[in-house]
Amino acid sequence: MNLKLTGKLLGAAAALSLLGSAAAADNWRAWNIHHDGHPNTAAMDRFSELVAEKTGGEITVEVFHGGVLGSQPDALEQVRIGAIEIGNFNLGPIGPMVKEANLVSLPFIFKSGPHMFRVLEGEAGGIIADAMGEAGVLPLAWVDAGARSFYAQKAINTPADVEGLKIRVMNNDLYTAMISAMGGNPSPMAFSEVQQALKTGVVDGAENNFPSFKNVGHYEVTTNYSLSEHLIIPECICVNTAKFNALSPELQAQLTEAAEEAALFQRELWTVQSEQARKDVEAAGIVVNEIADKGPFQAAMALVYDEYLTANPDMKALVELAQSTE
Numbered sequence: 001m002n003l004k005l006t007g008k009l010l011g012a013a014a015a016l017s018l019l020g021s022a023a024a025a026d027n028w029r030a031w032n033i034h035h036d037g038h039p040n041t042a043a044m045d046r047f048s049e050l051v052a053e054k055t056g057g058e059i060t061v062e063v064f065h066g067g068v069l070g071s072q073p074d075a076l077e078q079v080r081i082g083a084i085e086i087g088n089f090n091l092g093p094i095g096p097m098v099k100e101a102n103l104v105s106l107p108f109i110f111k112s113g114p115h116m117f118r119v120l121e122g123e124a125g126g127i128i129a130d131a132m133g134e135a136g137v138l139p140l141a142w143v144d145a146g147a148r149s150f151y152a153q154k155a156i157n158t159p160a161d162v163e164g165l166k167i168r169v170m171n172n173d174l175y176t177a178m179i180s181a182m183g184g185n186p187s188p189m190a191f192s193e194v195q196q197a198l199k200t201g202v203v204d205g206a207e208n209n210f211p212s213f214k215n216v217g218h219y220e221v222t223t224n225y226s227l228s229e230h231l232i233i234p235e236c237i238c239v240n241t242a243k244f245n246a247l248s249p250e251l252q253a254q255l256t257e258a259a260e261e262a263a264l265f266q267r268e269l270w271t272v273q274s275e276q277a278r279k280d281v282e283a284a285g286i287v288v289n290e291i292a293d294k295g296p297f298q299a300a301m302a303l304v305y306d307e308y309l310t311a312n313p314d315m316k317a318l319v320e321l322a323q324s325t326e
């Protein structure tokens with residue numbers, strides 16, 4: 001081969017590989033279901049900034065808000081297979097694919113928000129995180145999602161008030177069991193459809209935390225929010241496991257740090273904005289009912305625990321670990 005040509009070819013190859021490394025910046029996409037004005041939207045934007053900053057632009061994360069990349073179950077599948085890299089997921093819809101993650105979807109499993117974080121930061125949280133990572137959705141940090149309570153056109157003060165009502169739930173058999181245990185009709189449905197379903201009477205009620213109740217206008221089409229606080233479900237900033245594992249240890253550490261900082265920011269925002277959301281919906285006319293005794297709701301959930309532990313006897317130790325965490 002003509003040596004000159006070889007030299008040229010080598011030069012071209014070197015230029016290409018240089019270009020390659022400059023373009024080696026990974027441009028990642030992140031899924032977020034929430035819109036502007038929700039704490040998680042601001043936190044995911046902050047996460048994106050932190051990733052660019054910490055990795056010196058080697059990884060960029062473009063966040064798609066408002067669920068435009070798909071419903072939560074679809075987006076979860078996309079992150080699992082690596083078609084989307086990152087998601088701010090609620091652990092509720094993760095339960096059907098990772099049985100360990102279903103721990104958090106047992107009604108009243110946590111005594112409070114801080115208790116939930118103590119469980120997640122302890123041994124039980126490690127077990128859940130490992131199982132999620134194995135399923136392809138690796139949690140880099142946990143974020144707050146407060147407590148979920150029921151809302152409908154009437155007050156729900158006891159389980160008997162749910163009887164005969166069609167209540168929207170997220171996709172998870174534990175939630176359908178929860179509504180059935182009170183004599184209601186569970187209706188699993190995508191988050192994006194709930195406002196219309198409440199408005200047209202396709203469902204009689206739903207359940208969520210204050211920021212989500214407010215952010216997507218559910219409060220505009222209902223009248224009563226009753227503080228049952230039956231579910232305290234954490235959320236995560238999760239990444240496709242294979243893509244994370246393929247990164248250098250340095251990039252892995254930077255990405256994790258970015259997620260942890262964004263999560264701390266989210267938790268601060270959450271505290272302030274969920275109080276504000278409550279005030280805002282009350283100002284808009286929503287009646288917020290305090291439930292003095294949640295005992296009857298807790299008692300009604302015994303059935304849900306029985307069913308879950310009968311179907312998953314191997315989860316008993318994890319349930320006990322959470323319950324015995326101070």
Ligand code: BDP
Nearest residue numbers: 033072090170191208209212
């Ligand atoms: C919100 C969660 C979101 C869920 C939504 C729902 O942040 O991830 O999709 O509830 O009820 O609180 O579907």
